[in-house]
Amino acid sequence: MPDAALPIAGHRFLIVGGASLVGSATAGELLDHGAAEVVLFDNFSFGSEQAVAHLRDHPRLRLIRGDVMRLPDLLRAAEGCHGALLLAAYMTLSMDRDPWGGLDVNIRGVQNALEAARANRLRKVVFASSNAVYGYGPGVSGELVETTPFHSHGAPPAAILYGASKIIGEQLCRDYHRRHGLDYVVLRYSTVYGERQHYRAANALYIIETYDRIRRGERPQVFGDGSETKHFVYVGDLARANRMAFESAATDVAVNTSGPAPITTLELVKLVTELAGGGPEPEFVGNEPGKVRLTSGGAFRIAHEEAERVLGWKPLVDMREGLDRLIAWFNSNEGKRP
Amino acid sequence: MPDAALPIAGHRFLIVGGASLVGSATAGELLDHGAAEVVLFDNFSFGSEQAVAHLRDHPRLRLIRGDVMRLPDLLRAAEGCHGALLLAAYMTLSMDRDPWGGLDVNIRGVQNALEAARANRLRKVVFASSNAVYGYGPGVSGELVETTPFHSHGAPPAAILYGASKIIGEQLCRDYHRRHGLDYVVLRYSTVYGERQHYRAANALYIIETYDRIRRGERPQVFGDGSETKHFVYVGDLARANRMAFESAATDVAVNTSGPAPITTLELVKLVTELAGGGPEPEFVGNEPGKVRLTSGGAFRIAHEEAERVLGWKPLVDMREGLDRLIAWFNSNEGKRP
Known part of the structure; x- marks a missing residue:
């Protein structure tokens, strides 16, 4: 039985794509658990100084400006590290704007990061995959x-x-494990939301747009009949999943990390309205032409039982609690958008 | 109703990855149907002079040495062309040896070829995809x-x-069609075999190995119980499918191009033995450890009815006829391997 456990206390961690929602939350989680150092590596094309401003003065945090397309940047950043979390990626909306850049970062960028991990003899890599590996549509x-x-x-x-x-990224991890013995855990994130929310993911953006409309006294918009399923996960739950993936004895495995339960679009809009202190009834509208929308077909649930079996992880924060925290952050000074 | 038909006669065609089994057969097919010129573009890393030796002196054939990773090479090769067939690719065995090179060629190489087609205002692209888009294993x-x-x-x-x-290659075609109006047809080839057979594809290689063993008087080897399904397609049928994809009014579509019927491994070995004039009974052996083998799970058939509906194409050469031609080629001077 392999033991690929990498304890957090006393070890150094590289977070590739670290100036991000999940990166900053995970950095906080690892520092709280005694990490000797957390290195945030980012080119700041999607990441922002703002996302990591609250950590900037932490004595065990280091911020490195670098690009996943430049292997030397990654080789240097990984020096002396024991574990790496690979977050850097284009998501669907940015992939639509720039498929050349997106395929570079999501494929060659992962190869470069794995190569840097191998060359620096890192003990474990956690790769941020996605439930997008199950695809889209009625199927x-x-x-x-x-x-x-x-x-x-x-x-x-x-x-x-x-x-x-993302399927390719996962297989590159498997390939490095087989060829070089590099231990890894793949976590298939569902749509992340939470404090320090960014504005790039189609589904998470919908929460923000809905809340903004309600605050302006406008009717929130529901596309289609509102029965479409979403399955979110709270960012704090993911940060804990990342930590536990390092700590776990598991290796060479891929598991779903989703929130406690799925929600329909209509339920989501009603919940946001309620948490905003009430507001007008939602308006049902057709799908916007030309806009990339990730329509799910039938009702679905992203099962996370395997993550509990393999990592001992399960999500703790439900949508009501998570949205409450997100809205509190919106309403605080920190949540003000530039 | 769109009419994306590109007649062959009087038009110029670029075949990217042309010094190959399918490339040479398709060049012959296009020249026979009156193409004004066929340009074979290849870096000769997998392609060989041998594969196109029979065409070398054809007055309407031009051979260009270039690399799909160099966009300028492709931009120049596509000048003055009306259609392009994109064949250049790493298959599974070469992907296993060199995943960096394979992902470069199969993804960035396709982007470069599509960009060259767009920049030169080509009328139609035919992209060689694969039944590998349905994956592997018991599912x-x-x-x-x-x-x-x-x-x-x-x-x-x-x-x-x-x-x-290959899934990504197909989507890049769709993306170029949506953004730039570039017409295309995706053909999902099943395993190709036929005269001028190369020695790189796992399944086609098996035919050759089997025949070689029989000729040496050795027992041909069957892995597992021999019930595993293969679904081949004869190279001449594919050359015709490529031509008809250009000629067809169809665009923005992907169809399977498989042979008349699937075959089990055991049936294949028995057929090769019979066509070789008899030989010893097959030997059942376990799977070789460490070798990349593409095991199919249950029995399957790759349906080609959609190709008939969309392109008017159906396969004409069955395994007995195709293997007979392949064996005749082996036995001729041309089939002698270096």
């Missing part, structure tokens, strides 16, 4: 488990490019 | 149709990298 329904195939029929090109690039 | 069974999802659970990394890279 995606019921319980999504780790062996569910990738459905792409009828989905927009950028969504398929994103999902396929 | 792949029954009728494989164009909407079948990608199964990857339990398959070797290189096989998944190959399949996912």
Whole structure:
């Protein structure tokens, strides 16, 4: 039985794509658990100084400006580290704007990061994959488990490019494990939301747009009949999953990390309205033409039981609690958008 | 109703990755149908002079040495062309040896070729995809149709990298069609075999190895119980499919191009033995450890009815006829391997 456990206390961690929602939350989690150092590596094309401003003066945090497309940057950043969390990626909306850059970062960027981990003899890599590896459209329904195939029929090109690039990223981890013995855990994140929310992910953006409309006294918009499923995960739960993936004896495995339960679009809008202190009834509108929307087909649930079995992790923060925290952050000074 | 028909007669065609089994057969097919010129573009890393030796002195054929990773090479090669066939790719065995090179060629190489097609205002692109977009393993069974999802659970990394890279190639075609109006047809080839057979594809290689053993008087080897399905397609049928994809009014579509019927490994070995004039009974052996083998799970058939509906194409050469031609070629001077 392999023991690929990498304890947090006393060890150094590199977070590639660290100036981000998940990166900053995970940095805080690792520092709180005694990490000797956390190195945040980012080119700040999507990441922002703002996302890590609250950590900037932490004595055990180091910020490195570098690019995943430049292997030398990563080789140097990984020096002396024991573990690396690979977050840097284009998501669907940015993949749609720039498929050349997106495929570079999501594929070659992962190869470069794995190569830097190998060359520096890191003990463990955690790779941020996505439930996008199950695809989109009517085929995606019921319980999504780790062996569910990738459905792409009828989905927009950028969504398929994103999902396929994550499938490739996972396989590159497997390949480095087989060839070089590099231990890794793949976490298939569902849509992340929480404090220090960014404005790039299609589904998380919808929460913000809904809340903004309610605050302006406008009716929130529901696309279609509102029965479409979303399955979010709270950022703090993911930060804990990342930490536990390092700490766990597990290696060479991929598991879903989703929130406690899925929610329909209509339920989500009603919950945001309630947490905002009330507001007008939602308006049902058709899908916007030309906009990349990730429509799910039937009702689905992203099963996270395997993550509990393998890592001992399960999500703790439900949508009500998580949205409450997100809204409190919006309303604080920190949540003000530039 | 769009009419994206590009007649062959009087038009110029670029074949990217042209010094190959399918490239040489398609060049012959296009020249026979009156193409004004066929340009074979190849870096000769997999392609060989030998594969196109029979065409070398054709007055309407031009051979260009270039690399899909160098956009300027492709921009120049595509000048004055009306159609392009994109064949250049790493397959699973070469992807296993060199995943960096394979992902470069199968993804960035396709982007470069599409960009060269767009910049030179080509009228139509035919992209050689693969039934690898349906994946591998136990999930792949029954009728494989164009909407079948990608199964990857339990398959070797290189096989998944190959399949996912073809999914990405297809989506890049869709993306160029949406953004730039570039017409295209995706053909999902099943395993190709035929005269001028190369020695790189896992499944086609098996035919050759079997025939070689029989000729040496050795027992041909069957891995497992011999019930594993293969679904080949004869190279001449594919050359015709490529031509008809240009000629067809169809655009923005992906169809399977498989042979008349699947075959089990045991049936294949018996057929090769019979066509070789008899030989010893096959020997059943376990799977070789460490070798990339593409095991299919249950029995499957790659449906080609959609190709007939969309392109008017159906396969004409069955395994007995195709293997007979392949063996005749082996036995001729041309088939002698260096």
